[in-house]
Amino acid sequence: MTAVPPDSVVGWAPVDLPLPAGHQHSYVVLEELVGRLALLRRWPWPAVDQYGRLVWIGGSEQDCSAAAIDVDLLRTQLYVPNRLRRRPRCGDAFAVPDPAGGWSSDEQEVTDLRELFAGPVYDISADAREAAKLAYHAGLGAVPTAEKVDEQVRAKQAETLRARAARPLRPLRITAPPRGSR
Amino acid sequence: MTVPQVVGPVPEASLAPVGPAPGSLLAAIADDPDALLYFLINVGDGDAQLLVLPPDSNDRVRRLVVVDVAAPGKLPALLDALHAAGLIEAPGTAGQIRLLVATHPHFDHIGGISDLLDRYNGPSGCIDQFWEPGYIFPTPSFHNLMVALESSPWIRRLQPTAGTRLTLDWVRLTALGPSVGLRNRFDTYGVGINDSSITLMIDYPATQMFAQPTGDRTDRRPAPQPGRRLLLGADAQFTSWAQATVDFPALQQSHNATLAKELRTAIGKDYLSADLFKISHHASKHGINLELMERVAAPIALVSSVAGGGRYGFPHQLAMDAAREARQATTTKGTPRETDQQLGIHVTGSDLDSGTPAGSIAALISRAGGRPIRLFRLGDAPRTPIDLAAAREVLVVKPTKASRAAKP
Numbered sequence: 001m002t003a004v005p006p007d008s009v010v011g012w013a014p015v016d017l018p019l020p021a022g023h024q025h026s027y028v029v030l031e032e033l034v035g036r037l038a039l040l041r042r043w044p045w046p047a048v049d050q051y052g053r054l055v056w057i058g059g060s061e062q063d064c065s066a067a068a069i070d071v072d073l074l075r076t077q078l079y080v081p082n083r084l085r086r087r088p089r090c091g092d093a094f095a096v097p098d099p100a101g102g103w104s105s106d107e108q109e110v111t112d113l114r115e116l117f118a119g120p121v122y123d124i125s126a127d128a129r130e131a132a133k134l135a136y137h138a139g140l141g142a143v144p145t146a147e148k149v150d151e152q153v154r155a156k157q158a159e160t161l162r163a164r165a166a167r168p169l170r171p172l173r174i175t176a177p178p179r180g181s182r
Numbered sequence: 183m184t185v186p187q188v189v190g191p192v193p194e195a196s197l198a199p200v201g202p203a204p205g206s207l208l209a210a211i212a213d214d215p216d217a218l219l220y221f222l223i224n225v226g227d228g229d230a231q232l233l234v235l236p237p238d239s240n241d242r243v244r245r246l247v248v249v250d251v252a253a254p255g256k257l258p259a260l261l262d263a264l265h266a267a268g269l270i271e272a273p274g275t276a277g278q279i280r281l282l283v284a285t286h287p288h289f290d291h292i293g294g295i296s297d298l299l300d301r302y303n304g305p306s307g308c309i310d311q312f313w314e315p316g317y318i319f320p321t322p323s324f325h326n327l328m329v330a331l332e333s334s335p336w337i338r339r340l341q342p343t344a345g346t347r348l349t350l351d352w353v354r355l356t357a358l359g360p361s362v363g364l365r366n367r368f369d370t371y372g373v374g375i376n377d378s379s380i381t382l383m384i385d386y387p388a389t390q391m392f393a394q395p396t397g398d399r400t401d402r403r404p405a406p407q408p409g410r411r412l413l414l415g416a417d418a419q420f421t422s423w424a425q426a427t428v429d430f431p432a433l434q435q436s437h438n439a440t441l442a443k444e445l446r447t448a449i450g451k452d453y454l455s456a457d458l459f460k461i462s463h464h465a466s467k468h469g470i471n472l473e474l475m476e477r478v479a480a481p482i483a484l485v486s487s488v489a490g491g492g493r494y495g496f497p498h499q500l501a502m503d504a505a506r507e508a509r510q511a512t513t514t515k516g517t518p519r520e521t522d523q524q525l526g527i528h529v530t531g532s533d534l535d536s537g538t539p540a541g542s543i544a545a546l547i548s549r550a551g552g553r554p555i556r557l558f559r560l561g562d563a564p565r566t567p568i569d570l571a572a573a574r575e576v577l578v579v580k581p582t583k584a585s586r587a588a589k590p
Binding site for chain 1: 253288293296318319322325329331355374466467468484493494
């Protein structure tokens with residue numbers, strides 16, 4: 001695993017979801033859709049190393065648990081009530097402060113999303129995808145420092161960040177599964 | 183959830199006994215030292231594949247192509263075993279891995295690549311090229327892989343699309359997918375991650391010419407050979423295969439017989455036909471269909487999955503039936519179905535009827551076009567290392583009259 005000295009990292013703070021130091025959120029990704037099932041994987045929260053890269057310290061990439069849920073149920077309990085206008089898709093990512101006990105090492109299916117998320121859930125898909133895209137491009141070519149980037153680009157980026165910071169993410173609510181869905 | 187069992191146990195009688203030391207696989211390699219070796223490693227529902235290239239024509243060293251590494255540990259252990267058997271140089275040797283392919287960034291395909299890079303990557307240049315489709319995915323495996331690549335400028339990176347070709351001495355790799363059309367939709371997530379998969383056609387031998395000394399000079403002659411072809415389907419699903427059939431058209435089109443004839447003369451075979459097909463997406467019901475299987479028409483079809491009963495029901499009844507029907511058409515005439523072993527269909531996660539794992543699959547592909555591909559089962563469970571000496575050869579079961587008649 002990629003060895004990163006713990007003292008050189010800080011917890012990742014998505015632009016849309018500023019997090020306090022010392023939080024214990026989980027990082028959850030919709031990994032795969034197979035037929036009617038969605039596979040969710042849960043990892044420890046990532047850190048950011050001295051170069052600005054997301055890292056999972058100490059080999060925690062393999063330290064994941066998973067769960068499967070009917071994709072329609074996921075949509076009904078999480079996406080629809082929060083007006084997420086897309087269908088669940090691979091790569092959707094969530095910050096979860098209080099994971100529940102339904103996670104396992106062998107991808108057990110749950111019949112109620114509340115078996116996975118005991119408290120609030122935050123949709124960090126945009127931030128997560130952006131971070132992955134930045135990681136991808138950093139691996140492909142040069143990573144210039146800010147002073148070497150055009151002033152106009154920096155100004156535009158600062159404006160975008162201000163706008164996003166003014167609209168922080170609200171916690172998503174999870175509804176009960178429809179009657180008879182079990 | 184109860185999942186029907188769609189794959190039966192492998193009869194002990196369909197495998198030869200374990201051979202005397204050094205084992206039947208290593209003995210077969212010694213008998214055919216120029217063969218290409220292909221390993222489909224038993225990692226449960228996931229992919230880890232290794233091509234041990236034939237000895238290089240310049241220095242007689244066997245080098246490697248790695249296609250996906252689902253989990254840490256098992257592939258490196260296999261490399262250690264191959265080195266101990268004298269087949270490859272010490273793992274990590276400069277230039278040893280000519281190509282590392284991450285077909286797409288799902289955990290069950292790249293979950294072990296960081297481990298592989300931690301072991302063998304370095305400025306000495308063990309890994310020459312790295313191919314990935316260019317699909318961005320926000321998981322730790324993806325981030326760790328990108329971090330490793332960012333600090334490995336000696337690895338050449340490529341995002342191949344359909345038609346990209348790489349020839350490594352005797353072996354040619356051609357990307358059949360993703361198509362350019364799919365690639366250009368990645369950034370908007372208009373393509374599912376499975377359909378971003380790099381699908382590969384492997385040709386061996388790829389050489390189409392030879393040098394012939396005649397008196398005081400040497401002439402170069404064309405030598406079209408009926409080489410063997412391996413199609414590695416990654417997790418490609420309908421969208422990807424549909425694009426592949428556009429980019430690599432069928433050659434027997436009744437509406438343009440002249441074009442079809444000329445194409446066949448030019449390339450020799452249907453673009454998609456293969457001798458061995460690693461069925462895509464662990465034989466999920468969305469990975470393949472009958473039409474694709476008929477066009478590929480591979481006498482050997484391999485599936486990398488548990489043998490039914492997993493969370494997703496891999497391999498799926500529909501996919502397995504398509505693979506079977508393509509080998510032996512029974513649904514029209516009601517002919518009794520032959521066994522998977524007779525039809526050349528093998529699943530990494532299958533158990534023997536004695537209850538032990540049939541295990542990883544090794545294929546030995548001879549350079550001589552007329553010799554059949556030889557298959558071996560290695561008897562390992564998903565989390566146990568491969569013992570090359572434990573290999574048992576898959577006995578060739580002659581097709582019946584019914585299955586011969588069904589050949590497309």
